[in-house]
Amino acid sequence: MSDDLKEARINNLKQVQSARKEDAAERVNRAIERLQKINAKINFTTVAKEANVSVSYLYKYPEIKRRVAEERNQQRSFPTAPVSKPNSSAGAKVIARLKDRIQQLERENQELKRKNEALAGQVYRVHYLQEQVERQQQVIEDLTSRLKDQQSATKVTSITSKRKATVCDQIQSELESLGIELNPNLAKTIKGASESTVRDAIAAFKEQLTKKDIPNPGGWLNQAIKEGWTKPEPISQTFPTPVTPASQVVTASPQPDKELVSIDKLGQLSAIFKQKDE
Incomplete structure (x- = not known):
């Protein structure tokens, strides 16, 4: 590291420390002025608290330390004015009102906690219902897709x-x-x-x-x-043909020619039959 860079850094640190010192001195002066206006006690503790610095920080800078010590010693040399005591009854009333207010705030706080827990449960239920709705929507989409596929399949008929x-x-x-x-x-x-x-x-x-x-x-x-009932078939009404044995075949013999009978012979025959009857 070069000497110029070191010297530049040292100068920067000196400037920062100087700025801090000036800022601390300004804050301490303002704090002392405020404490003087309200007739508050001035010492290293009150000044450090009012200036929002530490007590050791006040002791770090001799000028600031000397200023706080002078103001403290000067305040000690002045006679202190008697401080009027507040009325005991009025203070008791104020304290009672403050206690009532504290109790009321505690009750309101408990009520707000209870409502907050109820709202948290409702929020959890809303999230749960939202998840259920999303699942049902997915199921509906799947069923709709299946229904479309089935409808397209039914259109194709063999x-x-x-x-x-x-x-x-x-x-x-x-x-x-x-x-x-x-x-x-x-x-x-x-x-x-x-x-x-x-x-x-x-x-x-x-x-x-x-x-x-x-x-x-x-x-x-x-x-x-x-x-499996069926229509009944019609009954056949045909009869069997009789069979004649070959051994019983009979042939007709030739009959003699009949003789022609005359009328006279018929008359004679009728007379004969009458005589037999008598």
């Missing part, structure tokens, strides 16, 4: 499902023509069975309807589909 829907429409129109109401139970049974089973059951229903009335058409057809 060829087999279209054919099945056409068959169901035909069966439904046939049921309407028969006066059968397509209730949920019957619809479920029809969807669970094959088309041929359903048509056989409808044919059996028509056959039964020609014989007698069916009080519960939907229930009858539901049971017919479940049990």
Whole structure:
């Protein structure tokens, strides 16, 4: 480090110390003036407290120390004026009022603490509800996305499902023509069975309807589909052909030619029969 730099630093330190000394002296002078105005006691402790410095700081500078000591000695040489004692009853009233005010402030402080705790609980609940709302919003968004995917998937219909829907429409129109109401139970049974089973059951229903009335058409057809009822086949009315044994075949013999009988002979024969009767 060069000598010039050292000398510059030393000069700066001297300037700072000089400025501090002047500032301390000014503050001490102002403090002494204030204490003199209010007729307060002047010593190193009161001056240091009033000037907001330490007592050792006052002793550090000889000029300041000498000034405080002179003012202290000068105040001691003056006769002290009698200090009037305050009225005891008035002081008691003031003290009582102050105590009441202190108690009131303590009660207000306790009430404010209680309200603060309640507000803190409400704030915690608000934060908790806000988190729940955010979670529910996320769930709603997920469900909405799934619903959109499902709706888009249902729009894509296969060829087999279209054919099945056409068959169901035909069966439904046939049921309407028969006066059968397509209730949920019957619809479920029809969807669970094959088309041929359903048509056989409808044919059996028509056959039964020609014989007698069916009080519960939907229930009858539901049971017919479940049990696989079909239309009964017609009974054949053909009879078996008799078989003749070959050993009993009889051939007819040739009959003689009949003779022609004349009328005269007939008369003779009738006379003979009459004689026999007599």
